[in-house]
Structures are given as C-alpha cells and as structure tokens.
Amino acid sequence: MYDxxxxxxxxxxxxxxxxxxxxxxxxxxxxxQIGGQxxxxxxxxxxxxxxxxxxxxxxxxxxxxxKTITExxxxxxGFEVVDLEQNITSFVVTVKTGEQFFAKVxxxxxxKEPRHxxxxxxxxxxxxxxxxxxxxxxxxYKNKDxxxxxxxxxxxxxxxxLSKVARKIYSVNISEHLRGDxxxxxxxxxxxxxxxxxxxxxxxxxxxxxxxxxxxxxxSGEEETLMVSGVFVxxxxxxxxxxxxxxEKNEKGEIKxxxxxxxxxxxxxxxxxINDAWGEQIIIAAGEGAKAAIAAANYLNQLK
Numbered sequence: 001m002y003d004x005x006x007x008x009x010x011x012x013x014x015x016x017x018x019x020x021x022x023x024x025x026x027x028x029x030x031x032x033q034i035g036g037q038x039x040x041x042x043x044x045x046x047x048x049x050x051x052x053x054x055x056x057x058x059x060x061x062x063x064x065x066x067k068t069i070t071e072x073x074x075x076x077x078g079f080e081v082v083d084l085e086q087n088i089t090s091f092v093v094t095v096k097t098g099e100q101f102f103a104k105v106x107x108x109x110x111x112k113e114p115r116h117x118x119x120x121x122x123x124x125x126x127x128x129x130x131x132x133x134x135x136x137x138x139x140x141y142k143n144k145d146x147x148x149x150x151x152x153x154x155x156x157x158x159x160x161x162l163s164k165v166a167r168k169i170y171s172v173n174i175s176e177h178l179r180g181d182x183x184x185x186x187x188x189x190x191x192x193x194x195x196x197x198x199x200x201x202x203x204x205x206x207x208x209x210x211x212x213x214x215x216x217x218x219x220s221g222e223e224e225t226l227m228v229s230g231v232f233v234x235x236x237x238x239x240x241x242x243x244x245x246x247x248e249k250n251e252k253g254e255i256k257x258x259x260x261x262x263x264x265x266x267x268x269x270x271x272x273x274i275n276d277a278w279g280e281q282i283i284i285a286a287g288e289g290a291k292a293a294i295a296a297a298n299y300l301n302q303l304k
Contacts, residue, residue, distance in 0.1 A: 005103035010036020012272025013109035015289030021073035023297040035059035042161040108270045112237030121205030129211025134158035150234035153180035163191040260295040
C-alpha cells in the first residue's frame with residue numbers, strides 16, 4: 001500500500017513526485033515515458049531560470065532532480081495505466097501487464113496525447129512519413145520538403161523546429177491565420193523557407209511505401225497535392241485519461257477539479273494539462289504538480 005500513486009511522468013507528475021516524497025509519503029510514479037509532452041518541445045523560452053532551453057534538456061534537469069530523491073519514491077517507467085478504481089480502503093491502479101498497485105491517494109497527471117486528422121492515408125503512413133513530434137523526427141527530413149498541419153502553438157513549434165533543417169515547409173491551416181504565442185509566431189512568419197496555406201483543408205495523405213504528398217482543398221474549392229516526404233500533424237491534443245471512469249469531465253474530456261486540484265472523488269487529484277484548470281504551459285503544470293502533492297498530503301493528514 002502506497003500513500004500516493006502518481007499517474008504520468010510529465011512536468012506535473014515529476015514535480016508532484018518530488019513534493020510528495022519530501023513530505024515523507026510513500027510514493028509511486030507510474031508513467032509510459034518520463035518527460036511527457038515536454039520532451040517534444042523545441043526551444044522553451046518561458047520557464048523561470050532558463051532564458052532558452054530545449055524540452056529534452058529541461059526533461060534531463062527534471063530527471064536529475066528526481067535522482068536526488070533517494071527515499072520514499074519509486075519510479076516505474078514503461079508502465080501504461082489501463083484502469084483506475086476505488087474500493088473501500090484504497091484506490092486500485094491497474095497497468096497493461098495486469099499488475100495492480102494500491103494507494104490511499106492518487107494524483108492523475110497523465111497529460112494529453114496528439115489529436116489525429118482522420119483522413120485517408122494518415123493511419124497507413126503513421127511512422128512512414130506521418131509524424132506528431134517535430135522535435136523528435138525533424139533530423140530525418142534534412143533538406144527535404146515537409147508539411148505541417150495545424151495553426152496553434154504546437155504547429156508553430158513544429159514549423160520553427162523544421163525550418164532549421166528542412167528545405168521547404170508548407171504550413172497548412174484550416175483557420176485564417178496562425179494563432180498563439182506572438183514571439184513564436186513572429187519567428188515562424190519571418191522564416192524564408194515556410195509557405196503558408198491558410199483556410200486550407202487536408203483531405204488525404206498519398207504515397208506508396210512512404211509519404212509522397214499531402215492533398216489539400218483551398219478555400220476556393222480547388223484541390224492541390226503538395227509534394228512532400230513528411231507530414232507533421234499538429235492540431236492539438238486530447239486528454240489521456242481513457243483509464244479513468246470515476247471522475248467528472250467537461251465537454252473536452254478534461255477532469256474537473258476544485259481550487260485544490262481535487263476531483264469529485266475525495267482523495268483523487270488531477271494536475272497539469274489533464275484537468276480543466278486554465279493554462280497549458282510547462283511551468284503551470286509543474287506548479288500544479290506541487291500544489292496537488294501538498295493538497296494530497298493535507299488530505300492524508302486529515303484522515304489520520
């Protein structure tokens with residue numbers, strides 16, 4: 001029996017683990033991958049203490065901190081949570097292998113996962129030219145032509161990362177213009193190797209063994225095939241909480257929380273992008289991880 005189980009290893013989950021263990025609570029961190037979406041970020045320019053740092057390097061900094069916690073913290077990476085239940089005495093967390101873990105308190109910090117287009121060819125060529133992580137896969141497209149689908153911060157982040165390595169990048173956006181962080185937008189719009197297709201709809205990915213093109217429909221109704229060897233889908237994220245059937249969600253599928261980040265289930269908290277609290281930034285997620293861990297500790301003290 002653990003005092004606290006944390007589901008998710010992004011900035012919220014890692015910070016919650018540090019705070020929970022420092023409260024001398026027996027803590028287990030379960031995650032598919034340490035770092036979460038933070039690993040995929042290119043240049044992070046708004047995390048206090050670093051003027052500029054890559055998401056991968058910031059993840060390493062988090063991990064270095066985690067390694068200094070030598071007591072009361074157990075980390076299991078590569079563990080996918082598939083079910084969360086509550087019995088009379090504890091929460092029961094089940095992972096894909098069938099193994100079960102028990103805790104008095106659970107903090108869900110599982111974040112979000114990439115949204116898909118649902119167009120012909122997307123699933124077929126996933127991993128063969130269709131990608132969702134420009135930071136991870138950009139080096140494979142050095143001096144090649146690629147397309148980025150989306151118009152928000154994740155799309156602009158991908159455009160900026162690819163502009164450093166790709167020969168030509170097509171920005172395909174269903175909206176009238178890019179939207180999001182103005183500093184990032186200025187960098188993207190000033191890049192000479194990016195061409196913008198706004199008010200354009202993606203209708204299919206084409207290829208043989210790999211991607212050779214992206215079919216789009218312009219606002220005029222005219223269809224065009226952009227000849228590319230890579231398509232990066234950056235149209236936002238959906239909550240990664242398919243294992244959770246006991247908390248209340250909003251219309252987006254985000255877990256509803258109160259000011260202490262507690263859900264409708266006593267002893268069950270949610271931190272980071274998975275909840276319905278406003279703001280999706282690394283620094284906000286980390287702060288919510290700390291707050292959730294402190295709130296969890298207070299909850300356990302009240303039980304005692």
